[in-house]
Amino acid sequence: MKDHPLELFHFCPKCGSKNFEIHNALSRHCNDCGFTYYQNPxxxxxxxxxxxxxxxxxxxxxxxxxxxxxxxxxxxxxxxxxxxxxxxxxxxxxxxxxxxxxxxxxxxxxxxxxxxxxxxxxxxxxxxxxxxxxxxxxxxxxxxxxxxxxxxxxxxxxxxxxxxxxxxxxxxxxxxx
The missing domain is CATH 3.90.79.10 (Nucleoside Triphosphate Pyrophosphohydrolase)
Incomplete structure (x- = not known):
């Protein structure tokens, strides 16, 4: 996902965890609080x-x-x-x-x-x-x-x-x- 907007986000926006990982091409998921952030247009x-x-x-x-x-x-x-x-x-x-x-x-x-x-x-x-x-x-x-x-x-x-x-x-x- 080089140059993808999700590459800029390294911390969960809900709980602040660093355990915020790539979930799929459109999202990151926090393995601590369960929040999934989708980057939609x-x-x-x-x-x-x-x-x-x-x-x-x-x-x-x-x-x-x-x-x-x-x-x-x-x-x-x-x-x-x-x-x-x-x-x-x-x-x-x-x-x-x-x-x-x-x-x-x-x-x-x-x-x-x-x-x-x-x-x-x-x-x-x-x-x-x-x-x-x-x-x-x-x-x-x-x-x-x-x-x-x-x-x-x-x-x-x-x-x-x-x-x-x-x-x-x-x-x-x-x-x-």
Missing amino acids: RASTAAFILNSKGELLIARRAKDPAKGTLDLPGGFVDNAETAEEGMVREIREETGLEIKPDRVEYLFSIPNIYRYSGMDIHTLDLFFLCHVEDGQEVAADDDAAELTWLPLREVYVERFGLKSIRQAVHRFLARNC
Whole structure:
């Protein structure tokens, strides 16, 4: 399991025992207290936001990983939140847009590895399509340094910094151009 996130954990998070051993490819088990810790992927979201002109809202990343590259608005789903609720929240935080959860359409998912704080976080990236009403202003905030509306013919996959986002944009453009 070289380079696997479980390699970083050597003590049981419940009792602190060093008797915390590899159980299988996704877990460690404490032989003292019986606790089993599973390392499952984190759910994250990303949005293809289209306006009435058919333009896509593109963000420029304000933070690492891939700071300065293009991205789609999105982020991690919080505890006790549906993927749609997380998508709506992330859109509001990064763009200022108010999207109703019933205007969020699930498209597809892509497994990913997101490097954060020196650790590879396995994620399951959920991609959504959102349509916005005319007249809504966008304002970059949180993880977005800037926002731009682009016609789909001007969206270039290689300008996106994160692997799963590049894959998703390629897939989206293949379906919609």
